[in-house]
Amino acid sequence: MDLVTIAQLVTAVTNLFFVIVLAVGYYFTWRVSQQTLGEMREQRTAMGRPLVIVQEDYDDLPELDVAIRNVSEGAARDITFEFSAPLENSAGFVISDLPYFRDGLDFLPPHGELSCYWDDLNSLIPFLEARNLRGGITVIVRYKDLSGASYESRWRLNPFLYKDTRLVRRKSMGDLVRAVEKLQEK
Numbered sequence: 001m002d003l004v005t006i007a008q009l010v011t012a013v014t015n016l017f018f019v020i021v022l023a024v025g026y027y028f029t030w031r032v033s034q035q036t037l038g039e040m041r042e043q044r045t046a047m048g049r050p051l052v053i054v055q056e057d058y059d060d061l062p063e064l065d066v067a068i069r070n071v072s073e074g075a076a077r078d079i080t081f082e083f084s085a086p087l088e089n090s091a092g093f094v095i096s097d098l099p100y101f102r103d104g105l106d107f108l109p110p111h112g113e114l115s116c117y118w119d120d121l122n123s124l125i126p127f128l129e130a131r132n133l134r135g136g137i138t139v140i141v142r143y144k145d146l147s148g149a150s151y152e153s154r155w156r157l158n159p160f161l162y163k164d165t166r167l168v169r170r171k172s173m174g175d176l177v178r179a180v181e182k183l184q185e186k
Helices: 003-046 121-130 173-185
Strands: 052-057 063-070 076-083 105-108 113-120 137-144 150-157
Touching (some): 052 076, 052 137, 052 150, 063 105, 113 121
Antiparallel strands (some): 052 063, 076 137
């Protein structure tokens, strides 16, 4: 075999290899784009991925609420809750036994919220300390989007974060009404 024939064979094999690599690359690119389109179709149908959180609502400290919120654009369904310890107040009322915590929620719309009163922080802290819950209570939330994809997230309710907080009382509409009423009395 002469040098020209060897060069022609090497060129032919190299070209064949190049065509095979391109074909495989195009195939995988096509597969990924089809998968991406399918995911986009599912997301559009489901209105986006939901994100359901459980948190302590500290807006009215020293009073503390527990809030379930869907903080996304996607609706959530088949929502269940699992607590690391019973969520109760200092009077012994078990909040985690409320039907929507115990049995779950069928549906929570985008930006939907459900909240309930937990306790006064000054009563709750000693109560939780006595139950050795200084690390808080973990809540596992499981839910699905409208297309049936499942999600799970963990949240920690820890009122000890607000212990010894120097509270600033903000003026409310009620304060304004009382001030106007006092002016009328004069």
